Amino acid sequence: MTVKAFVFIDALGWRQVERYGFLTDILPYRRSIEMQFGYSCTAIPTILTGERPSVHGHLAFYDYAPEKSPFRKMRLIAPFLRPKSFWRRGRVRSQLSKLVKRLYGFTGYFQLYGVPLERLPELDYCEKTDVFAKGGLAPVKNLADVWSEQGFRYHISNWRLPEADNFRIAAEAFRNGSIDRAFVYSSAFDALQHDNVGRDDVLRAKVSAYAETIRGLHRALVDGGRDFELTVFSDHGMTPLRGTVDAPSALDSTGLKWGKDYASAIDSTMARFWWLKKGVAEKVRAAFEHFPGHWLAEGEMRHHGIWRDDHKFGDAIFLADPGVQFCPSDMGVKPLNGMHGFAPDDVDSQACFLSSVPIPDGLARVCDYFGAMTAR
Secondary structure (H helix, E strand, O other): OOEEEEEEEOOOOHHHHHHHOOOOOOOOEEEEEEOOOOOHHHHHHHHHHOOOHHHHOOOOOEEEOOOOOOOHHHHHOHHHOOOHHHHOOHHHHHHHHHHHHHHHOOOOOOOOOOOOHHHHHHEEEOOOOOOOOOOOOOOOOOHHHHHHHHOOOEEEOOOOOOHHHHHHHHHHHHHOOOOOEEEEEEOHHHHHHHHHOOOHHHHHHHHHHHHHHHHHHHHHHHHOOOOEEEEEEOOOOOEEOOEEEOHHHHHHOOOOOEOOOEEEEEOOOEEEEEEOOOOHHHHHHHHOOOOOEEEOOHHHHHHHOOOOOOOOOOOEEEEEOOOEEEOOEOOEOOOOOEEOOOOOOOHHHOEEEEEOOOOOOOOOEHHHHHHHHHOO
């Protein structure tokens, strides 16, 4: 049996791979990949299932869904969480997020970010369960489900551990022959790029460190004495900050009220809306008229795999132009030096797929990874 190692490096864009000549000797088969529209919370479920958001249901962390909100009981206390400025502090948010996660028994990644607490009882959160674990994306089967059904001895990284530990655990398992498949996950480069996009000295050093670490994994595969395949891939790149737009002020100027006239979820690069009254859409669209970006048409949403007949992701979505961030947003009050989540054809957003063996024909999008990982 050929053993296979799949290394997922979050935000390792095609541009970095090409610029730094990343592992061209041991991974000679290389391809630029179209990112999945959305963020890492969109791409990871797509990677783990081979399905797109319209099927697996994960586009962004929060959706307007009062009837499904796990936070409904917070209606009783949200009005008393004052002053608002205190509850918007980063450290307070971090500790409150940990508390909420424990209280609700969430096993997946959870963060409140900058979501106004008074709106939380009207919102649903998509990642209540660990998406990497068996059954974590039910009813859709994920990688753990399928590898189990296929009878492989496998290892999937614990995303809570430091990346060095995850690489070490996988390398040891391949060296001693205890696994047939591994999915090694590293998220550190994403955070580094958010802060340091465009800083060649910082990024080059980290990419070089990844190269040495993956060479170590490669040596472990060789030492294991079995035929093997090694693949490295990513979900997206990173686009430098080119400007910001203030959506809350634009919405305030309309006189419309959140929760009565409309609901919204404003992420770093897109603003999603649910219309609660007639005539509201026209006013919001007018308020956004001069913002750099565009409203997604239904055909565009279908193309990106984010259209749902139940409008779970919103009745309308405004996508900012590459490099433009909504600030403030439900993600925070300050822009980041780099961001992803723009149009998939943005040159800085391209992902990568690098392999020790020829890449299958037709593997062109992030959703195609799953077929490669589950092929016998």
